[in-house]
Amino acid sequence: MVLSKIVLAIDLGGTRHLHVHEDNEVFIKDLVSMKCAFFPASRWKRFVGIIADIDKHVQLASVGKTTKYREHIGGMWHVSVDSMYPNVNIRRWYEDSMGILKPSRVGIALSFWNWDKLKNAIDKVHDQIPALVAISLCWHDSQLDLMFCDECSPYHKMDDINDVKAAEATENLMIDTELGSSDILNKRRKMH
Numbered sequence: 001m002v003l004s005k006i007v008l009a010i011d012l013g014g015t016r017h018l019h020v021h022e023d024n025e026v027f028i029k030d031l032v033s034m035k036c037a038f039f040p041a042s043r044w045k046r047f048v049g050i051i052a053d054i055d056k057h058v059q060l061a062s063v064g065k066t067t068k069y070r071e072h073i074g075g076m077w078h079v080s081v082d083s084m085y086p087n088v089n090i091r092r093w094y095e096d097s098m099g100i101l102k103p104s105r106v107g108i109a110l111s112f113w114n115w116d117k118l119k120n121a122i123d124k125v126h127d128q129i130p131a132l133v134a135i136s137l138c139w140h141d142s143q144l145d146l147m148f149c150d151e152c153s154p155y156h157k158m159d160d161i162n163d164v165k166a167a168e169a170t171e172n173l174m175i176d177t178e179l180g181s182s183d184i185l186n187k188r189r190k191m192h
């Protein structure tokens, strides 16, 4: 594995650091335990977009209210807050043999202290690495496209994909029978 250069490092408290690498990938890691959360640029964007949501649940949990939150941020990664534990969990989840999502050992649990420092670090990250702000979220033309995207649909199953294919085929068939062939030709012309 070729290690890319770190272009920005921010202390998140204790042994936790945020690193941005020269390829615009973001890492939140513990320098001692080596536990780590990893964000390609588009995942970072999605994560930053839900900071306020996550924070709402952190505020509830920190005053002793019961809350349970989990949000997909891309790939197999999820952010969760559970008032049973005083942390923000950024972690890979996997599907077990029954199709139930479960947290893996890969990821990092940030204390609320780390979390506050991370929130403050985000502006600094975006000031210094504007490319991370400019990046766009995934865009998909069709449902099939979306289902084949590993970032958006990491747990897709062949069955689901076949269902969508069948539905799309039926839809096309309906268009074909609804319209005469000349109408289809006109419709195609209009589309160009």
Ligand SMILES: [Zn+2]
Residues within 6 Å of the ligand: 138, 139, 140, 146, 149, 150, 151, 152, 153
């Ligand atoms: Zn996608």
